[in-house]
Amino acid sequence: MTYEFEVVNHQPDQLEIRLLHDATPNDVLKFFISQGIAIHSFNEKLPSLNEIFIKQVEGTANARQFQNIQ
Numbered sequence: 001m002t003y004e005f006e007v008v009n010h011q012p013d014q015l016e017i018r019l020l021h022d023a024t025p026n027d028v029l030k031f032f033i034s035q036g037i038a039i040h041s042f043n044e045k046l047p048s049l050n051e052i053f054i055k056q057v058e059g060t061a062n063a064r065q066f067q068n069i070q
Contacts, residue, residue: 004020005019
């Protein structure tokens with residue numbers, strides 16, 4: 001089974017990942033544990049309201065249009 005995530009930031013003792021598609025935090029933990037990697041701490045970082053807003057608007061046609069202000 002493949003768990004879909006991408007590495008956002010990698011430091012010697014820290015890894016920040018972003019879940020893709022239907023992957024869950026538990027899936028990712030299972031993957032790393034199955035690879036023999038010891039997990040000492042695990043924190044879920046939730047998106048800010050600004051990040052949620054940008055994600056919702058960036059794909060819409062209105063987000064890419066300029067309108068005249070009169």
